[in-house]
Amino acid sequence: MKLRSVLPAVAALALLASCAPAQSGPAGAGGDQTSGTLRVWMFDEANRAPKEAAVKEAITEFEAHHSGVKVDVQWVPVEDRANKFSGAFNDPSNAPDVAEFGNTDVSSYAQTGALADLTKDLANWSDGKDLIPSVLDTAKANGKIYGIPWFTGIRALYYRTDVFAELGLKPPATLAELTEDAHKIRAAKPDLYGIATGGKFAYALLPFVWANGGEIAKQDNGKWTSTMDSPQAKAGVSGYANLIKDDICPPAACANLTGTQSITAFAGGKAGMAIGGDFNRQAVERGAVKGKYAIVPIPGTTPGSIAPAFAGGNLLGVFAASQRRSLAAQFAELLAGQKYQEKMYAAMGNLPTLGSVQKKVAANDPSLKAFVDTIAAGTKFVPATPAWSKIDSQNILPTAVQQIVTGGKDVDGALADAVAAMNKNFG
Amino acid sequence: MASVRSAQVRRRDGGAALRYLLPAGILLAALLVYPIYQLVLISLYDYGQPQASGVAPLVFLGLDNYAGLLSDVQFWTVLGKTVGFAAACVLGSLAAGTALAVLATRVRAFPRMLLFLAALGAWATPAIAGSYVWLFLFDTDFGLVNEVLSGVGFTGMAHHSWTFGTFGAFGLVAAEVIWCSFPFVLVTMYAGISGVPKETLEAASLDGASVWRTSWSVVLPAVRPLLMIATVQSIIWDFKVFTQIYVMTNGGGVAGRNLVLNVYAYQQAFAGQEYGLGSAIGVVMTVLLLSITGLYVRSQRRSSAWL
Numbered sequence: 032m033k034l035r036s037v038l039p040a041v042a043a044l045a046l047l048a049s050c051a052p053a054q055s056g057p058a059g060a061g062g063d064q065t066s067g068t069l070r071v072w073m074f075d076e077a078n079r080a081p082k083e084a085a086v087k088e089a090i091t092e093f094e095a096h097h098s099g100v101k102v103d104v105q106w107v108p109v110e111d112r113a114n115k116f117s118g119a120f121n122d123p124s125n126a127p128d129v130a131e132f133g134n135t136d137v138s139s140y141a142q143t144g145a146l147a148d149l150t151k152d153l154a155n156w157s158d159g160k161d162l163i164p165s166v167l168d169t170a171k172a173n174g175k176i177y178g179i180p181w182f183t184g185i186r187a188l189y190y191r192t193d194v195f196a197e198l199g200l201k202p203p204a205t206l207a208e209l210t211e212d213a214h215k216i217r218a219a220k221p222d223l224y225g226i227a228t229g230g231k232f233a234y235a236l237l238p239f240v241w242a243n244g245g246e247i248a249k250q251d252n253g254k255w256t257s258t259m260d261s262p263q264a265k266a267g268v269s270g271y272a273n274l275i276k277d278d279i280c281p282p283a284a285c286a287n288l289t290g291t292q293s294i295t296a297f298a299g300g301k302a303g304m305a306i307g308g309d310f311n312r313q314a315v316e317r318g319a320v321k322g323k324y325a326i327v328p329i330p331g332t333t334p335g336s337i338a339p340a341f342a343g344g345n346l347l348g349v350f351a352a353s354q355r356r357s358l359a360a361q362f363a364e365l366l367a368g369q370k371y372q373e374k375m376y377a378a379m380g381n382l383p384t385l386g387s388v389q390k391k392v393a394a395n396d397p398s399l400k401a402f403v404d405t406i407a408a409g410t411k412f413v414p415a416t417p418a419w420s421k422i423d424s425q426n427i428l429p430t431a432v433q434q435i436v437t438g439g440k441d442v443d444g445a446l447a448d449a450v451a452a453m454n455k456n457f458g
Numbered sequence: 459m460a461s462v463r464s465a466q467v468r469r470r471d472g473g474a475a476l477r478y479l480l481p482a483g484i485l486l487a488a489l490l491v492y493p494i495y496q497l498v499l500i501s502l503y504d505y506g507q508p509q510a511s512g513v514a515p516l517v518f519l520g521l522d523n524y525a526g527l528l529s530d531v532q533f534w535t536v537l538g539k540t541v542g543f544a545a546a547c548v549l550g551s552l553a554a555g556t557a558l559a560v561l562a563t564r565v566r567a568f569p570r571m572l573l574f575l576a577a578l579g580a581w582a583t584p585a586i587a588g589s590y591v592w593l594f595l596f597d598t599d600f601g602l603v604n605e606v607l608s609g610v611g612f613t614g615m616a617h618h619s620w621t622f623g624t625f626g627a628f629g630l631v632a633a634e635v636i637w638c639s640f641p642f643v644l645v646t647m648y649a650g651i652s653g654v655p656k657e658t659l660e661a662a663s664l665d666g667a668s669v670w671r672t673s674w675s676v677v678l679p680a681v682r683p684l685l686m687i688a689t690v691q692s693i694i695w696d697f698k699v700f701t702q703i704y705v706m707t708n709g710g711g712v713a714g715r716n717l718v719l720n721v722y723a724y725q726q727a728f729a730g731q732e733y734g735l736g737s738a739i740g741v742v743m744t745v746l747l748l749s750i751t752g753l754y755v756r757s758q759r760r761s762s763a764w765l
Binding site for chain 2: 283284287426
């Protein structure tokens, strides 16, 4: 056989072999082994040690009750989660059994079929009825529950009591006052950011949009369309972008800041204010500003109003391909149960998702008031569609903010691009 | 009779060639042809995360991904920046490498050894480690460079952010890329220059040629094939830069203004979960690189009798 005649034959064979791109099969049914290693993915936090301690305690308890079971935890950086989870979806054999993930990603993760439907497990779980219904709603996609709500993430305004007292400032009552205060702080103390906030911090931007009456998107007949180019949304975005200016938080340092980095800067004593979550309280408490800060709700546009906060929160989900389905669900239930929700609250200071636990801790901890008030004033959520994960990981809103603060585009231009990009994802 | 025998010999030769080529051929097919085949195939489909996981049906798009890409303003912006960035890196590493190669031929053994050790150290440093070291050196608040600059009187540089401005960030990354890719040029060109026969150089100087004349008319033609290899390699490497940009500009700079094609493809494919579109970018990049390299090799072939 001649070389020349062999090559086309080989090529033709290869073409015939597969005419469509490779797909990994749909996640298998998984298994129900009762021993072996249970793989768990948890999010890395601004200060991981207390969270790690609480999780380790749960692991010790779990391993003591299940002989032959080892729990292996991997810490996933929040900003890098899209890549990690994509990898797990494409290769179910390397996926974890249990994973912590944000409620904004539920729709898109559910769409891949990689997560197990936990509706039945929750119905049979003793703490299941105690879950706050509005919180449980954020764990649903197409009516099925894909994760156990572990804690609620609500953001509020952290401010330095010592700096405010020294400069004779009162906690801001409106967003305009917030900007003014930030300005004054930076003017009086040039080594502080007036408010530490960043171009890569969409969940600080959204309260500004919502407080001004804007919305991310609207849904007509099941089809989503972005409304970030409405006058209200534009007012919100430009209000937020005004914080990332040389006289408050210089773009050279702040344009690329994430939420975690801004709260780290505040905890390190580098800022007069910051927008942070209930889940950041321990990180701040262990920082340089311990005893010198207080928390209030993010104000709205009129005195006395509260800007609608983003109803964030993390869930514990089980992968459908898990070889230890029951063990995985049991471990998730242990972590999300009363005992460890209280321990997680003690460790991280974040709001529990079980009604009874939330009431109990809020009664004993006045510093939770800002978060509880914010929830009472009404929260909002991102568009409940699989497209949101993509919009989030493509950094569409942060890019718009960054373009504005670096002077690359004006508000109209940047938001027009963002709307086009979002609508492309909505399809 | 003779023609029959020569045909038999040819056939035996063909068989032998096939057997010799088979191991490399299998390896290439498995590691190169098959992935590229998959890449092209995926680029023709609407291939997102649900399709990759096998829960959504595949939709054949034909060339829609390419049409979408070519009509996207951002793609052209990123392509333009990539070409400019790669050109600067190629010229920089060729200039630095060649200049140091010339230097190496003119100094004594000990300094030459030091030069080579330093160059090999830079060459051996993994891209990620190198990027982080440079980031530490040029850190806004704690970096050695800012400290030294403000110490010697440039007080404006005290808290200068090197990675913020579009050109600043590209310049810093380009410097790092040049730093870790000039050693290859240095080693190649040093071998070339020291390979020029002494007699030829002597003859040139006896004929009264100046140093410049000798370099231009004797040494340069002699090292031309090597220079071409170094250039082609540099073009391919620098056009495909990923790690340095990804690490040093935090995934493409503020508002993505420091994106290069490879990082852009990665973001579309993995962060955006648009594997189809990402593959299309990959295919376009492969075609671009092949044609740039092809054109360059052809132009060199025409202008010199050495190849």
